[in-house]
Amino acid sequence: MSDRLAVLPQYLLPKRAITELLGTGANAQAGQLTTRVIRWFVARYQVNMAEAANPDISSYASFNEFFTRPLRADARPLNSSKFICPVDGAISQFGAIKQGQIFQAKGHDYSATALVGGDSTLAAQFHDGSFATIYLSPRDYHRIHMPCDAKLTRMIYVPGDLFSVNPTTARGVPGLFARNERVVCVFDTEQGAFVLTLVGATIVGSMATTWHGIVNPPRSKEVREWRYDDQNIRFKKGEEMGRFLLGSTVVMLFPKDTLEFNANWSASAAVRLGEQMGDMPKNLS
Numbered sequence: 513m514s515d516r517l518a519v520l521p522q523y524l525l526p527k528r529a530i531t532e533l534l535g536t537g538a539n540a541q542a543g544q545l546t547t548r549v550i551r552w553f554v555a556r557y558q559v560n561m562a563e564a565a566n567p568d569i570s571s572y573a574s575f576n577e578f579f580t581r582p583l584r585a586d587a588r589p590l591n592s593s594k595f596i597c598p599v600d601g602a603i604s605q606f607g608a609i610k611q612g613q614i615f616q617a618k619g620h621d622y623s624a625t626a627l628v629g630g631d632s633t634l635a636a637q638f639h640d641g642s643f644a645t646i647y648l649s650p651r652d653y654h655r656i657h658m659p660c661d662a663k664l665t666r667m668i669y670v671p672g673d674l675f676s677v678n679p680t681t682a683r684g685v686p687g688l689f690a691r692n693e694r695v696v697c698v699f700d701t702e703q704g705a706f707v708l709t710l711v712g713a714t715i716v717g718s719m720a721t722t723w724h725g726i727v728n729p730p731r732s733k734e735v736r737e738w739r740y741d742d743q744n745i746r747f748k749k750g751e752e753m754g755r756f757l758l759g760s761t762v763v764m765l766f767p768k769d770t771l772e773f774n775a776n777w778s779a780s781a782a783v784r785l786g787e788q789m790g791d792m793p794k795n796l797s
Contacts, residue, residue: 596787638766658753664745692712695728721754
């Protein structure tokens with residue numbers, strides 16, 4: 513079956529209604545029922561609870577409390593490289609932004625301008641820069657951390673669809689990551705601007721950042737923006753910046769001559785928070 517045919521049902525399903533229903537269920541505190549659901553999920557997706565700060569499944573009051581569980585402090589040591597992987601997951605794609613276009617999958621590109629909600633001035637800062645897209649599967653740790661030291665300047669909520677973001681959908685839905693609902697976080701670094709985008713998906717009940725809390729819901733039909741230029745919100749490499757309540761994808765954008773990716777990285781490879789993502793290009797470091 514072709515990828516386009518495989519994703520056809522997603523065009524027909526009431527994705528928003530499904531997402532809101534399951535989001536409500538994930539927040540419910542249903543005692544033994546909640547515990548049974550979590551036990552099933554752990555077994556179904558082979559979740560490693562030994563890494564969790566709290567490995568006791570029965571102690572989680574809701575599914576979302578379990579899903580966004582913190583890890584043990586020693587579970588993800590941070591590499592000394594300039595840029596570290598910000599999440600556990602699998603590399604969807606990474607590489608150069610060419611003529612303002614980001615590679616999604618074979619036969620599919622989308623524009624950096626579309627990804628950031630239509631702000632061409634912001635997108636222009638990443639002309640001939642680099643991108644990395646990482647998919648978080650259900651079994652993964654779902655908190656998002658900073659790949660480098662940075663200062664927050666803006667957050668942009670961009671309304672959109674709620675297609676699944678698994679590899680099959682990435683191959684079958686054109687412009688997927690610039691089409692789905694997303695939260696675009698803009699930072700300043702020593703190397704210039706940096707964008708970390710949280711991409712929503714079917715059954716992703718909400719996305720949250722550490723400085724704002726839950727961004728969605730509410731879900732609006734208009735782009736919403738928050739400015740932080742007058743605030744000194746700074747993050748260190750490896751510090752938590754947000755989380756998914758049910759899983760999805762992150763897309764990062766870097767300016768030209770900022771990042772030389774880890775030579776061991778490859779599409780579809782598994783990655784973990786804290787591992788080396790890359791360093792400054794050798795001719796600039």
